[in-house]
Amino acid sequence: MTHDRSRVSDRPFWSLDGLRLGAMLMAPALPGMMAFAIAVGATEARKGFAPIEAALMNLLVYAGASQMVAMEAWPQQLTLASIPALALLVATVNARMLLFGASLRPWLGPLPAWQIYPMLQLTTDPGWIICMRYRAKGGNDAGVFLGGALLVWVAWLATTAAGYLMGALIADPRKIALDLVLPIFFAAMLVPLWSGRGRRRAIAWAIAGAVALATERLVPGWWFVIAGALVGSLAEAFLEEARDA
Amino acid sequence: MPEVGHFGTVAAILAMAAASYAMRAGGFWLMAYVPLTARVRRMLEALPGTVVVATVLPIVVREGIPAALAIAAAGAAMLIRRNDLLAVLAGMAAAAAARAWLVT
Numbered sequence: 001m002t003h004d005r006s007r008v009s010d011r012p013f014w015s016l017d018g019l020r021l022g023a024m025l026m027a028p029a030l031p032g033m034m035a036f037a038i039a040v041g042a043t044e045a046r047k048g049f050a051p052i053e054a055a056l057m058n059l060l061v062y063a064g065a066s067q068m069v070a071m072e073a074w075p076q077q078l079t080l081a082s083i084p085a086l087a088l089l090v091a092t093v094n095a096r097m098l099l100f101g102a103s104l105r106p107w108l109g110p111l112p113a114w115q116i117y118p119m120l121q122l123t124t125d126p127g128w129i130i131c132m133r134y135r136a137k138g139g140n141d142a143g144v145f146l147g148g149a150l151l152v153w154v155a156w157l158a159t160t161a162a163g164y165l166m167g168a169l170i171a172d173p174r175k176i177a178l179d180l181v182l183p184i185f186f187a188a189m190l191v192p193l194w195s196g197r198g199r200r201r202a203i204a205w206a207i208a209g210a211v212a213l214a215t216e217r218l219v220p221g222w223w224f225v226i227a228g229a230l231v232g233s234l235a236e237a238f239l240e241e242a243r244d245a
Numbered sequence: 246m247p248e249v250g251h252f253g254t255v256a257a258i259l260a261m262a263a264a265s266y267a268m269r270a271g272g273f274w275l276m277a278y279v280p281l282t283a284r285v286r287r288m289l290e291a292l293p294g295t296v297v298v299a300t301v302l303p304i305v306v307r308e309g310i311p312a313a314l315a316i317a318a319a320g321a322a323m324l325i326r327r328n329d330l331l332a333v334l335a336g337m338a339a340a341a342a343a344r345a346w347l348v349t
Contacts, residue, residue, distance in 0.1 A: 028329030060262035078253040087260035094268040101272030103289040123269045132293040177340035183304045184336030186297045187316040191323040212299035228299025236291035
């Protein structure tokens with residue numbers, strides 16, 4: 001079937017083994033993600049969202065950090081004008097995922113759109129970084145994306161619900177560092193991401209960090225991620241070119 | 246009127262969901278119209294590292310010593326054992342300990 005043909009060519013393919021591998025690669029990210037999901041669920045309960053509203057948000061918005069930010073900004077009296085404002089807020093917190101999708105294009109682009117666009121709804125930070133790692137090692141099985149994504153999806157829905165029910169039990173998520181789960185996981189990923197690219201990579205990362213810090217100072221919100229990442233990546237692209245030339 | 250309130254909340258959630266999906270799918274969609282030259286490819290390949298650095302560094306500066314210790318512990322655990330889970334647990338433990346024992 002397509003499976004065998006694609007393994008010969010350079011096209012991405014789907015396999016059950018890929019689903020399994022994706023879930024396996026994702027497993028280490030689960031405890032941290034679940035801890036964060038409990039904090040999100042607990043916040044939903046504390047802010048007075050009905051169970052069905054909380055479930056809908058966890059299912060459809062499906063982006064914990066942006067949900068936290070939106071719930072912080074949620075007005076006492078919801079007006080028509082506050083709806084697009086909340087949507088815009090969520091878009092800015094999640095704007096980094098534009099970059100995730102863009103970086104998936106060279107890999108998954110050859111697959112038919114109907115296989116990719118529904119799956120993109122399940123994009124997460126750890127899911128993306130794990131796929132990039134797998135792809136950088138030469139992997140080409142799109143099942144890895146889906147397998148990891150489905151595992152996170154199920155765990156997220158179950159754990160946010162548990163957090164909602166536990167509600168006020170978690171008095172202060174900061175105390176057990178739940179607010180730092182994502183940066184900690186990301187920082188751990190720096191070690192395999194470094195992978196011997198040497199000085200050019202160091203320069204690009206330094207630029208990304210400096211631009212992100214400056215943006216964080218000057219612009220409110222989460223723009224620092226996208227600004228730092230874009231400028232740093234552009235720098236790496238042009239630095240390699242300068243060297244090759 | 247509680248019905249109206251509930252309806253408004255659901256409408257807001259749906260709008261937020263649409264915004265989220267636009268971000269998730271938008272980058273992939275957009276890159277269909279950008280030719281994948283060698284330079285563009287290199288840029289995209291550099292993104293994982295730069296996204297991570299641009300996310301982590303401002304958070305560390307904002308959160309101070311506990312976050313810095315957490316990142317250091319996670320990095321050290323990863324260097325020594327190459328184990329994602331161990332690294333996250335080490336990082337959280339370091340941050341929780343620092344927050345419990347350090348002033349501020």
